[in-house]
Amino acid sequence: MIELKDISKIYKTKNGEIAAVKNVNLTIQKGEIFGIIGYSGAGKSTMIRLLNGLEKPTAGLVVVNGQPISSISGSKLRQARQKISMIFQHFNLLWSRTVAENIAFPLEIAGVPAAERTKRVKELIDLVGLSGRDKAYPSQLSGGQKQRVGIARALANNPEVLLCDEATSALDPETTDSILELLLDINKRLGLTIVLITHEMHVIRKICHRVAVMEAGQVVEQGDVLQVFQQPQADITKNFVMQVSGTKDSKNSIEQILANYPTGKIVKLTFIGNKTEQPIISQLIKQFDVEVNIVHGNISQTASGPYGTLIVQIVGEDSNVQKALDLLNSIEIQTEVIEHA
Incomplete structure (x- = not known):
């Protein structure tokens, strides 16, 4: 065209x-x-x-x-x-x-x-x-x-x-x-x-x-x-x-989150489509004996379906935290471990 x-x-x-x-x-x-x-x-x-x-x-x-x-x-x-x-x-x-x-x-x-x-x-x-x-x-x-x-x-x-x-x-x-x-x-x-x-x-x-x-x-x-x-x-x-994801002042926001949640790992999750409706957090807690706290979250609707981001704190033994991250990646939920700059 x-x-x-x-x-x-x-x-x-x-x-x-x-x-x-x-x-x-x-x-x-x-x-x-x-x-x-x-x-x-x-x-x-x-x-x-x-x-x-x-x-x-x-x-x-x-x-x-x-x-x-x-x-x-x-x-x-x-x-x-x-x-x-x-x-x-x-x-x-x-x-x-x-x-x-x-x-x-x-x-x-x-x-x-x-x-x-x-x-x-x-x-x-x-x-x-x-x-x-x-x-x-x-x-x-x-x-x-x-x-x-x-x-x-x-x-x-x-x-x-x-x-x-x-x-x-x-x-x-x-x-x-x-x-x-x-x-x-x-x-x-x-x-x-x-x-x-x-x-x-x-x-x-x-x-x-x-x-x-x-x-x-x-x-x-x-x-x-x-x-x-x-x-x-x-x-x-x-x-x-x-x-549009609610993290416009990203650098300052992330530094504040890291200061407020000094233990465990701070992880940004990005997911699309029907994955926005799945009980992922409860699945991680039950399956891997970890504690997951939601720090920030946002779901946006697009013409092609929903898009969501979550920033979470995952606390537990290192091996269990890694298994939780591996599961998220295996079901095509993008993960990014956030650390101090």
């Missing part, structure tokens, strides 16, 4: 060249929700502009839905863009138009007859949960409702790709979750390919199937969301994962 091959984008300024994107390779499958995460300046916004053809790469190839977006122009590019829609952080609604008129706008531009426009607008209003608000103006809507209008407008011409540029960053957490649930529902109903640009790992965890982590214009890590959560490789990825 979407391929980026050896993509680089260099901007020339009076102070020299700035490499916004450096040698990026990505493949996004049809019908998946793919997240691109990074902090400000990572190159995310440039990436999304490359995907919709607003920017041309300095080097490399961008293919979307079989069309070489990076090399076509004029009418061919406009035609390709009809299958690529976008929603924005600040909604970009027309304030002098009602909800229905905002949604109808791209249909008007496309020359769709009035009767067909009216029917399509009603379908979209129902789809995004705004029934009864068709005559309201943007100033009369909440932030979440404005974004629902933006989503409905983006779907008007039946796109095959939906690009979301920090689409929930201006919303409160509860509203963010409702918008993410809506995007997940749309993905399932319509088979729409969705690309989410964000700096929030919560957004990735909630609905994305796969993720690419960007730093300084490069993709430093990519993979299935559960895999990245379970075994983050890059330091920036570890930082993002800690944001």
Whole structure:
């Protein structure tokens, strides 16, 4: 569906060249929700502009839905863009138009007859949960409702790709979750390919199937969301994962835990799927004559299933503690013995 091959984008300024994107390779499958995460300046916004053809790469190839977006122009590019829609952080609604008129706008531009426009607008209003608000103006809507209008407008011409540029960053957490649930529902109903640009790992965890982590214009890590959560490789990825696992101030927290629990071993357990529901701790206590104290724990839901972390203190004879660790590893629960730095 979407391929980026050896993509680089260099901007020339009076102070020299700035490499916004450096040698990026990505493949996004049809019908998946793919997240691109990074902090400000990572190159995310440039990436999304490359995907919709607003920017041309300095080097490399961008293919979307079989069309070489990076090399076509004029009418061919406009035609390709009809299958690529976008929603924005600040909604970009027309304030002098009602909800229905905002949604109808791209249909008007496309020359769709009035009767067909009216029917399509009603379908979209129902789809995004705004029934009864068709005559309201943007100033009369909440932030979440404005974004629902933006989503409905983006779907008007039946796109095959939906690009979301920090689409929930201006919303409160509860509203963010409702918008993410809506995007997940749309993905399932319509088979729409969705690309989410964000700096929030919560957004990735909630609905994305796969993720690419960007730093300084490069993709430093990519993979299935559960895999990245379970075994983050890059330091920036570890930082993002800690944001949603409750261990953001990891170094200080770990040192405090080690100070508070000076005996036995402090072990971090990472587990996924149905293992989050198994009575592992009681099994260790019964089978190996060890004492296990839960120091910190967190379970997060991802689009592919639950992911959990536990930090525990295991006290007992060294041989029994080792047997307990061996059992955990044998049932594919990742273990990490934590020690003072």
